[in-house]
Amino acid sequence: MADPRRFELDELANRPGTYFHPTTEILVVVDDSATLDAEIFESSEDHEEAEWVLISDEVPVDEHSRDELLEAFQVRLERRAEGDGRDDDDVEDDEDDLEPDEDVDPDGLD
Numbered sequence: 326m327a328d329p330r331r332f333e334l335d336e337l338a339n340r341p342g343t344y345f346h347p348t349t350e351i352l353v354v355v356d357d358s359a360t361l362d363a364e365i366f367e368s369s370e371d372h373e374e375a376e377w378v379l380i381s382d383e384v385p386v387d388e389h390s391r392d393e394l395l396e397a398f399q400v401r402l403e404r405r406a407e408g409d410g411r412d413d414d415d416v417e418d419d420e421d422d423l424e425p426d427e428d429v430d431p432d433g434l435d
Contacts, residue, residue: 329402343394352395354386 337344337355344353366378 329398343391345395345398352391 332340332344337353341355341357344355345351346353
């Protein structure tokens with residue numbers, strides 16, 4: 326199978342994206358769009374001892390979207406391994422174009 330781009334932990338922590346560690350099977354999502362008021366941490370005396378703060382045990386990731394990302398990644402790797410020759414940007418979605426149903430009223434009224 327073709328080699329995917331690999332990152333060290335300190336590299337991915339500074340680069341938004343979705344990362345997977347194949348040995349531990351841990352998925353990490355780095356999202357730098359969220360903000361918290363830094364002043365809430367200034368009152369804590371031991372805030373300098375730890376680099377990370379646990380916000381919640383909940384995982385705020387849509388499982389369906391996550392699974393789609395993982396599947397698309399796997400397909401890209403398999404295509405590269407088979408020598409498809411297409412770049413990631415050239416891969417088109419294989420979804421069929423949807424046509425409107427002829428027997429449905431466009432206004433939603435029957």
